[in-house]
Amino acid sequence: MSRKLYLISYGCQMNEYDSAKMADVLAASHGYQRTDNPDEADLLLLNTCSVREKAQEKVFSELGRWKEWKQAAPGRVIGVGGCVAAQEGQAITERQPLVDIVFGPQTLHRLPVLLDQVRATRRPAVDVSFPEIEKFDCLPEPRAQGPTAFVSIMEGCSKYCTFCVVPYTRGEEVSRPLDSVLTEIAQLAEQGVREVTLLGQNVNAYRGAMGARGETCDLALLIAYVARIPGIERIRYTTSHPAEFTDALIEAFAQEPKLASYLHLPVQSGSDRILGMMKRGYTRAQYLEKVRRVRAARPDISLSTDFIVGFPTETDDDFMRTMDLIAEAGFDCAFSFIYSPRPGTPAANLRDSVPLEEKQRRLEILQARIRALDGAFKRALVGTTQRVLVERPARRAGQIAGRTSTNRWVNFEGPASLIGRFVDVEITEALNNSLRGRLVQPAEMAA
Ligand code: SAM
Ligand code: F3S
Numbered sequence: 001m002s003r004k005l006y007l008i009s010y011g012c013q014m015n016e017y018d019s020a021k022m023a024d025v026l027a028a029s030h031g032y033q034r035t036d037n038p039d040e041a042d043l044l045l046l047n048t049c050s051v052r053e054k055a056q057e058k059v060f061s062e063l064g065r066w067k068e069w070k071q072a073a074p075g076r077v078i079g080v081g082g083c084v085a086a087q088e089g090q091a092i093t094e095r096q097p098l099v100d101i102v103f104g105p106q107t108l109h110r111l112p113v114l115l116d117q118v119r120a121t122r123r124p125a126v127d128v129s130f131p132e133i134e135k136f137d138c139l140p141e142p143r144a145q146g147p148t149a150f151v152s153i154m155e156g157c158s159k160y161c162t163f164c165v166v167p168y169t170r171g172e173e174v175s176r177p178l179d180s181v182l183t184e185i186a187q188l189a190e191q192g193v194r195e196v197t198l199l200g201q202n203v204n205a206y207r208g209a210m211g212a213r214g215e216t217c218d219l220a221l222l223i224a225y226v227a228r229i230p231g232i233e234r235i236r237y238t239t240s241h242p243a244e245f246t247d248a249l250i251e252a253f254a255q256e257p258k259l260a261s262y263l264h265l266p267v268q269s270g271s272d273r274i275l276g277m278m279k280r281g282y283t284r285a286q287y288l289e290k291v292r293r294v295r296a297a298r299p300d301i302s303l304s305t306d307f308i309v310g311f312p313t314e315t316d317d318d319f320m321r322t323m324d325l326i327a328e329a330g331f332d333c334a335f336s337f338i339y340s341p342r343p344g345t346p347a348a349n350l351r352d353s354v355p356l357e358e359k360q361r362r363l364e365i366l367q368a369r370i371r372a373l374d375g376a377f378k379r380a381l382v383g384t385t386q387r388v389l390v391e392r393p394a395r396r397a398g399q400i401a402g403r404t405s406t407n408r409w410v411n412f413e414g415p416a417s418l419i420g421r422f423v424d425v426e427i428t429e430a431l432n433n434s435l436r437g438r439l440v441q442p443a444e445m446a447a
Pocket of ligand 2: 159166167201
């Protein structure tokens with residue numbers, strides 16, 4: 001009988017990718033299979049996120065709930081991975097003795113060894129080191145989970161924005177060699193993957209080793225290589241840093257039709273004073289100039305961003321600059337957060353003068369504006385025909401669901417046999433979180 005793994009994953013797409021890799025590694029080493037039912041599992045893994053305080057605290061309240069589960073059967077093991085693990089290390093087992101394994105984002109490939117060690121010694125095993133890119137050399141062949149896949153192309157971040165914990169938990173930027181990335185994508189394509197999202201905390205800093213003479217490949221060139229892999233029809237990437245959003249990347253939107261019409265370019269604030277305090281490395285005007293050029297290269301693009309509201313000392317005037325940047329840039333999607341001081345980051349030492357109620361008020365105003373712009377973007381698609389990659393059955397019987405190039409979900413009547421194919425869909429209605437459409441015809445019978 002195979003062993004069962006119950007995996008809880010928090011946070012970003014990088015964590016989703018890492019969670020899938022944890023499952024792959026344990027399937028290869030111990031025959032583990034993932035289950036949705038914790039009662040049949042003997043291994044529980046929590047893949048954690050520490051970008052904001054709430055996410056971090058959730059980990060300890062979640063762990064407390066697993067006491068009975070652990071005691072209900074002998075030999076059950078609990079492991080904590082991800083950024084909270086990287087940050088707290090051994091302290092996790094001290095604060096919560098239920099935990100047997102602590103591993104970081106860079107040591108998930110060592111899970112099989114850590115698990116054996118715990119079972120042999122009955123003592124906690126902790127490994128949150130940063131063995132650079134060793135992880136990718138040790139992962140088994142990827143297993144496709146449908147027609148789309150995430151592929152991590154670099155790890156860590158060297159930008160050190162003053163509010164952000166990522167450089168401390170995931171380490172400095174390290175790129176995977178070009179060959180390693182292309183091999184993984186080709187293997188996924190052979191298993192039916194049609195769309196890949198290239199992942200990195202600062203993905204446009206990608207500089208993968210290429211060839212024998214020490215040359216490197218940047219993200220724009222990587223996109224060109226990925227586009228040539230048979231079967232890959234759509235390419236996305238995230239997250240881009242505006243300061244490193246190069247001319248070559250802008251040009252790629254004009255030149256590469258397989259690049260999706262969607263760009264996530266986190267701006268954080270519309271106030272130059274706050275951008276300076278955050279050490280973002282660009283001004284509002286520089287950001288807007290890049291947006292203008294991206295739109296010229298790809299007029300139908302969907303532009304998404306991240307905002308932090310209530311950064312220490314943010315005034316009403318700073319916030320108003322953020323609000324009018326929304327209009328000027330024409331975002332149609334955004335992820336917005338109240339500033340959360342992170343231990344060990346420079347901003348955590350600043351006096352946080354903005355009252356919480358005021359931060360909440362600003363967040364609500366900003367989110368209402370973004371909801372309106374997302375609604376307008378979706379309504380503008382009504383009546384158009386969109387190329388949709390069918391990803392799964394929809395919740396409603398007889399319907400299937402997929403995403404447009406602009407990253408909007410569409411539900412429409414159609415047979416499940418179209419899953420994994422690109423089809424043309426006429427958009428008939430814009431709803432709060434998705435679109436409704438009518439199948440026009442299978443656009444392409446990708447091999
Ligand atoms: N690399 C990306 C960039 O160019 O900004 C961001 C990656 S970060 C992990 C994801 C988002 O979390 C950020 O864009 C920011 O909006 C948010 N974030 C990071 N640290 C935060 C903090 N201390 N408080 C609130 N939000 C935070
Ligand atoms: Fe964080 Fe800034 Fe890097 S937000 S992930 S330090 S680009």
